[in-house]
Amino acid sequence: MGATGSAYDLARQFGLKVVEPRPALVPLTLGGDDVLFRELSGIAAPVEARAGKSAFREAALFTHRGLSGPAILQVSSYWRRGEPVTIDLLPDAPQGWLIDAKRARPRASLRAALGALLPDRLAETLAERLALPGELAALTDRKLADAESRLARWIFHPNGTEGFAKAEVTIGGIATASLSSQTMVAKTVANLYAVGEAVDVTGWLGGYNFQWAWASGHAAGQVI
Numbered sequence: 001m002g003a004t005g006s007a008y009d010l011a012r013q014f015g016l017k018v019v020e021p022r023p024a025l026v027p028l029t030l031g032g033d034d035v036l037f038r039e040l041s042g043i044a045a046p047v048e049a050r051a052g053k054s055a056f057r058e059a060a061l062f063t064h065r066g067l068s069g070p071a072i073l074q075v076s077s078y079w080r081r082g083e084p085v086t087i088d089l090l091p092d093a094p095q096g097w098l099i100d101a102k103r104a105r106p107r108a109s110l111r112a113a114l115g116a117l118l119p120d121r122l123a124e125t126l127a128e129r130l131a132l133p134g135e136l137a138a139l140t141d142r143k144l145a146d147a148e149s150r151l152a153r154w155i156f157h158p159n160g161t162e163g164f165a166k167a168e169v170t171i172g173g174i175a176t177a178s179l180s181s182q183t184m185v186a187k188t189v190a191n192l193y194a195v196g197e198a199v200d201v202t203g204w205l206g207g208y209n210f211q212w213a214w215a216s217g218h219a220a221g222q223v224i
């Protein structure tokens with residue numbers, strides 16, 4: 001879109017505080033132990049993804065570099081390097097579903113039980129990771145309950161994001177404390193206004209960033 005960091009440079013030149021900009025609403029990359037999930041590129045599933053205290057129940061998409069899809073883009077705005085992202089892979093499954101599956105289909109494998117609820121290749125990868133081979137009937141309820149809680153809190157350790165090249169927005173920017181909330185004029189510099197993406201305001205997915213760009217632009221436009 002032609003966006004650069006020039007607004008931040010200009011703001012700094014006039015002594016305004018700039019909160020460190022970083023990419024947000026951005027896919028996360030996986031490496032290390034999580035690398036085998038990259039083989040699921042193209043597979044999507046409805047999940048609940050969590051980073052810190054924020055959770056989003058939407059689709060996640062596995063990509064050849066890691067994780068994307070609305071649930072991941074949303075949590076990326078709350079994720080900090082070094083922190084985990086926790087994913088409930090079966091947010092709609094009732095508690096005890098795996099033990100119920102054992103009662104209903106004792107001869108089935110864990111992979112088959114997962115395959116009834118999740119895309120086939122994802123079920124296969126998860127079953128491999130859970131390492132509980134054989135028939136469900138041979139697995140104790142305790143083991144199945146443990147597997148169920150792991151599936152409800154699957155921990156990924158992203159090693160980064162796809163960066164500004166793929167980010168939809170920037171977290172950080174010109175500090176809101178430096179600006180009038182009525183007109184967007186800089187409190188300490190006459191006739192200097194900052195609006196939209198340049199300001200430290202970040203919205204969720206769903207049009208809120210456009211809304212902020214237009215609304216703040218309109219507010220400034222009223223007084224210029």
Ligand SMILES: Cc1cc2nc3c(=O)[nH]c(=O)nc-3n(C[C@H](O)[C@H](O)[C@H](O)COP(=O)(O)OP(=O)(O)OC[C@H]3O[C@@H](n4cnc5c(N)ncnc54)[C@H](O)[C@@H]3O)c2cc1C
Nearest residue numbers: 001002003167168195196197198206207208209210211213
């Ligand atoms: C791929 C993608 C998808 C997105 N999807 C959504 C979405 O679905 N919903 C949503 O709400 N938000 C979305 N966003 C975010 C949204 O586009 C931005 O928040 C919004 O466009 C910011 O508006 P802005 O006017 O502040 O900045 P910009 O739209 O970046 O406009 C800045 C303009 O300034 C121009 N410019 C830069 N330097 C100079 C200069 N020196 N002289 C003159 N002109 C200059 C640039 O060319 C550009 O036209 C998306 C962003 C991306 C990248």
